[in-house]
Amino acid sequence: MMTRSQQSRTSRLTRPSVAIAAAVAVTAGVVAAAPDAKTAAVAGPKLSLIAASKSVTLDSWKEEPGVYLDLGTYLTSEKGAFEFKVTRKSYKDPVVASQIIRNGKKTTTKALPAGLVKDFSGLPGFMEVNVVDAAGKSVLKKTETFCPNNASGRVRPDAPAQSRYPQSCPVNPFTLGSVWGVENGWAANTYAGYYSAPVQLAAGTYTAKVSVTKKYRDLFGIANKPQSVKLTVRERSWEEPEGGSGGAAAKVASSSLHSGHAGHAGHQAAADPAPSGHAGHGAPARTDAPASATTGAGATFNVGHGPYPPAPPALPWALKKQAAEKQAGKDAFGAQGFSAARVGDRAGQTDGSRQAPGAQPNAKRPTGKAAVPNVPKPDLRSLPAYGITVSDGYEDVPGKDYLAFSANVWNAGPAKLVVDGFRSPGAELMDAYQYFYDAKGKQVGYTPTGTMEWDPRPGHEHWHFTDFASYRLLKADKKETVRSGKEAFCLANTDAVDYTVKNANWHPSNTDLSTACGQENSISVREVLDVGSGDTYTQDLPGQSFDITNLPNGTYYIQVLANPENRLKETNHKNNSALRKVVLGGKKGARTVKVPAHHLVNAN
Numbered sequence: 348m349m350t351r352s353q354q355s356r357t358s359r360l361t362r363p364s365v366a367i368a369a370a371v372a373v374t375a376g377v378v379a380a381a382p383d384a385k386t387a388a389v390a391g392p393k394l395s396l397i398a399a400s401k402s403v404t405l406d407s408w409k410e411e412p413g414v415y416l417d418l419g420t421y422l423t424s425e426k427g428a429f430e431f432k433v434t435r436k437s438y439k440d441p442v443v444a445s446q447i448i449r450n451g452k453k454t455t456t457k458a459l460p461a462g463l464v465k466d467f468s469g470l471p472g473f474m475e476v477n478v479v480d481a482a483g484k485s486v487l488k489k490t491e492t493f494c495p496n497n498a499s500g501r502v503r504p505d506a507p508a509q510s511r512y513p514q515s516c517p518v519n520p521f522t523l524g525s526v527w528g529v530e531n532g533w534a535a536n537t538y539a540g541y542y543s544a545p546v547q548l549a550a551g552t553y554t555a556k557v558s559v560t561k562k563y564r565d566l567f568g569i570a571n572k573p574q575s576v577k578l579t580v581r582e583r584s585w586e587e588p589e590g591g592s593g594g595a596a597a598k599v600a601s602s603s604l605h606s607g608h609a610g611h612a613g614h615q616a617a618a619d620p621a622p623s624g625h626a627g628h629g630a631p632a633r634t635d636a637p638a639s640a641t642t643g644a645g646a647t648f649n650v651g652h653g654p655y656p657p658a659p660p661a662l663p664w665a666l667k668k669q670a671a672e673k674q675a676g677k678d679a680f681g682a683q684g685f686s687a688a689r690v691g692d693r694a695g696q697t698d699g700s701r702q703a704p705g706a707q708p709n710a711k712r713p714t715g716k717a718a719v720p721n722v723p724k725p726d727l728r729s730l731p732a733y734g735i736t737v738s739d740g741y742e743d744v745p746g747k748d749y750l751a752f753s754a755n756v757w758n759a760g761p762a763k764l765v766v767d768g769f770r771s772p773g774a775e776l777m778d779a780y781q782y783f784y785d786a787k788g789k790q791v792g793y794t795p796t797g798t799m800e801w802d803p804r805p806g807h808e809h810w811h812f813t814d815f816a817s818y819r820l821l822k823a824d825k826k827e828t829v830r831s832g833k834e835a836f837c838l839a840n841t842d843a844v845d846y847t848v849k850n851a852n853w854h855p856s857n858t859d860l861s862t863a864c865g866q867e868n869s870i871s872v873r874e875v876l877d878v879g880s881g882d883t884y885t886q887d888l889p890g891q892s893f894d895i896t897n898l899p900n901g902t903y904y905i906q907v908l909a910n911p912e913n914r915l916k917e918t919n920h921k922n923n924s925a926l927r928k929v930v931l932g933g934k935k936g937a938r939t940v941k942v943p944a945h946h947l948v949n950a951n
Contacts, residue, residue: 422529438948
């Protein structure tokens, strides 16, 4: 049996090495229903609920009972995009959402009812699912949140080739602003994916009726046209024979079709894959949910760096069916249909979980006189700590108590942070340089900004930029008492913190540390923190979290401090600190922590 420290190191998520295709080229014959007179009178895009397939088969595993109820239904948007701006002024203010309606050069803002949207994960209670068994008895009825940024694709060939909207709805509790949207001529999956709990359904056949709830039909003028999907629940076991319909082969197939990421607990081959570079951000040890293939939010964000699981890749049911049939040695679609579907992003296709490539450094280190020109610069800010827990030191440091937490430093812009590292032959450290750009994107200056160091520890194995942030535990009088051992960081755009700020990039690169932070033999590397995005790190490893073994019980503050030595040039150095109040209790070996709400954000 693994020790807790071993589990902490080995169970971290890895990004998918190959992103599964997700063009929502909805099956031929699916046509959006015409709206009634009431619907036609409502301003805004024409929205319709469709089903990509008349029937689906879902697996329930004996070892992890529960069915992820992805029924392959989509919301289409025609005659304009289905767009929202979601913000809060501060953590003292509630989340407010407005629909943005664009008609040529005219833009109309329509505020949603106060209190309807409470966070940034989507429109709550948007979908209703009613499942009846073969005898006509209702066995399940539930509502689900709908994220307009869910896995999506075009429903007609003349639609825009790419969606302008982000690929996920953020779930970081300290998100400040988001943009949601279903592009004109596109469709977004209505299933909430990882953010929806599995349901208990026995093996058998059912009929699922999926509909948009009345309050949203009235609000957005959606026709009352529920979709019926025949559902077959198939019970499976990890112990099924090798090479048959189950066992290791089925697990691998299920992993590729259902989650797309390695290390998918219970659906992976016997040998665990080696951890990718991003695992060093320290996702807490946990079992990954066997989420469905057509899930909602993409894994561009929340990729295992914080306490939230990454969303698995998207795969429309028609394409999933074809892939499964190909694996079984047949292709029902023949040479036409989806046979030309390719893996990954391209014009007109996003899979909602792309593995964005790492940014390429300049070919050579900068020469000439260093200069910091008068051009836009990044603005680094810290979010309050969250995901706060106490633990012992495991077998690594027995007899110790630690306070662990997640922390995020983000870039409020208006310019992205770009740092290159260059290594001289045989040198252990890279020399780091920050670059500056004019309004046209031309590099117009640079300055030395410290170093990058290679971290060889399992689960890290990438280049860390030193002195990017500092974590400190302050006493009640807000004087420092403990400092975390974490000082060096690999920068990646893991979380969409505020996509409403000026110059926010809704499709950042450097989202995955396995591509963003170089290899041991790299001679140069570029690390980027784009405008609107933040980088989450957890502090679950002893030595990086706070040692509270000998601290008295009482009130403390976790301080997250961006750019502690002011080595990076930014627009404002006065907003780099964030505090989170905690109350320590208990006895040595059994310490406790209480985390009061931070204004209106009640998330530990």
